[in-house]
Amino acid sequence: MTTHLGVNIDHVATLRQVRSAREPEPVAAALLAQSAGAHGITVHLRGDRRHIQERDVRLLREVLAIPLNVECAASPEAMKSVVPLKPNWVTFVPETREELTTQGGLDVVFLQAHLRTVIRELRTSDIRVSLFIDPQLEQVKMASRIEADAVEFNTGVYADLPPGNDPGPELDRLRESARLAARLGLRVLAGHGLNLQNVASVAAIPEVQELNIGHSIVGRAVLVGLERAVQEMLAAIAEAGA
Numbered sequence: 001m002t003t004h005l006g007v008n009i010d011h012v013a014t015l016r017q018v019r020s021a022r023e024p025e026p027v028a029a030a031l032l033a034q035s036a037g038a039h040g041i042t043v044h045l046r047g048d049r050r051h052i053q054e055r056d057v058r059l060l061r062e063v064l065a066i067p068l069n070v071e072c073a074a075s076p077e078a079m080k081s082v083v084p085l086k087p088n089w090v091t092f093v094p095e096t097r098e099e100l101t102t103q104g105g106l107d108v109v110f111l112q113a114h115l116r117t118v119i120r121e122l123r124t125s126d127i128r129v130s131l132f133i134d135p136q137l138e139q140v141k142m143a144s145r146i147e148a149d150a151v152e153f154n155t156g157v158y159a160d161l162p163p164g165n166d167p168g169p170e171l172d173r174l175r176e177s178a179r180l181a182a183r184l185g186l187r188v189l190a191g192h193g194l195n196l197q198n199v200a201s202v203a204a205i206p207e208v209q210e211l212n213i214g215h216s217i218v219g220r221a222v223l224v225g226l227e228r229a230v231q232e233m234l235a236a237i238a239e240a241g242a
């Protein structure tokens with residue numbers, strides 16, 4: 001089976017928020033990703049609401065035909081916002097205000113008691129739970145023990161290796177962790193920092209069922225779409241002068 005792609009549209013919302021404007025509309029971006037063949041849409045509802053807003057999640061839930069995954073902190077405030085929005089999936093990530101993007105995976109071993117409680121709570125609302133973790137066997141075992149539905153392996157360390165560094169050991173950690181997670185019955189995802197150059201080695205791990213990719217897709221969309229956007233503006237200007 002080919003690996004599924006979940007498209008993270010946070011950065012479409014980032015572009016909207018820098019102007020407090022109406023566009024670009026993340027819901028339109030999600031529908032385009034869906035019609036292009038994406039298997040899921042992911043958004044991160046951050047505590048500081050720096051990009052995605054509750055309104056976006058509500059509309060996405062209404063219009064999407066593919067599953068919606070909401071990343072958030074496993075905090076009471078986040079739960080109060082996310083549970084009523086009823087996404088198909090919630091992915092718990094560590095979150096600090098200062099970070100530019102998610103840094104590292106959750107420490108599921110340390111947070112086991114709290115996470116077990118919130119996973120149960122979400123299950124009663126028919127929401128499945130994924131945990132964003134580093135590729136470490138003890139984290140995988142604990143994710144299974146506290147009855148998560150899925151784990152998403154942080155590929156950030158692999159993706160951020162400086163040129164010339166051997167990616168072999170980190171890929172081995174990802175492969176071994178993915179194997180264990182699948183054996184324990186967890187759905188296996190991976191993501192963070194993946195792009196056209198580095199995605200193949202992760203997509204080739206047989207147990208990885210889905211990749212969540214955002215920044216590189218939205219960044220590339222700006223470049224491949226720029227020519228057309230300029231042509232459209234030139235046409236609009238020319239029409240006014242005609």
Ligand code: PXP
Pocket residue numbers: 008010044071091093101102132152190191192193194212213214215216
């Ligand atoms: N998975 C998780 C848990 C994330 O927090 C992010 C970033 O929001 C991604 C995947 C996507 O990472 P990137 O934007 O680098 O593709």
